[in-house]
Amino acid sequence: MNVKSVLSSNQRRDLIVKLIKKGGVESQAHLVKLLARDGVKVTQATASRDLEDLGALRVRDANGEFQYVINEEVSNRSAGTAGLILNVLASGNLAVVRTPPGGAQLLASAIDRNSLNGKLAGVIGTIAGDDTVLVISKSATGGAQLAKAISAFGSGMKQDVKVGTKTRSKAKGR
Numbered sequence: 001m002n003v004k005s006v007l008s009s010n011q012r013r014d015l016i017v018k019l020i021k022k023g024g025v026e027s028q029a030h031l032v033k034l035l036a037r038d039g040v041k042v043t044q045a046t047a048s049r050d051l052e053d054l055g056a057l058r059v060r061d062a063n064g065e066f067q068y069v070i071n072e073e074v075s076n077r078s079a080g081t082a083g084l085i086l087n088v089l090a091s092g093n094l095a096v097v098r099t100p101p102g103g104a105q106l107l108a109s110a111i112d113r114n115s116l117n118g119k120l121a122g123v124i125g126t127i128a129g130d131d132t133v134l135v136i137s138k139s140a141t142g143g144a145q146l147a148k149a150i151s152a153f154g155s156g157m158k159q160d161v162k163v164g165t166k167t168r169s170k171a172k173g174r
Helices: 009-022 028-037 044-054 077-084 104-116 143-155
Strands: 056-060 066-070 087-091 094-098 123-128 132-137 159-163 166-170
Touching: 009 028, 009 044, 009 066, 028 044, 044 056, 044 104, 087 143, 094 143, 104 123, 104 132, 104 143, 132 143
Parallel strands: none
Antiparallel strands: 056 066, 087 094, 094 132, 123 132, 159 166
């Protein structure tokens, strides 16, 4: 094993991009092992955040196996989620988001992080399967507003979105 000095997050992400572009990064756990081989010790949670920040998507290759790929056009977090949202339905305090196979966990993670930083206020949390994310609103009747907010978040388009009792302005690039 090659022992490296502590890498900055940007250096670590550069290494992750190189590993993904070489091919064969199948999962977050696999990425952690590949980084360890290069002397970089990270947790699965750190790998997950790095993958999200890089706009990495987990897709099926020609053989049907999952692989991470880097979307070169992703310039911000919400833009990286645009291709993950196929449709959003609402009921009561819930929003159900359909994604391509394998996209739900990445999208749920982005929604959770953006609910904590205030960009998606009104979200209590998410539950992700393979191709479906259940998003729970703080408001008992906030599902419809939440669905609009998630759609705006995914598209990155400028739009005023009222979630719960707060109004947020959504703009591409924020």
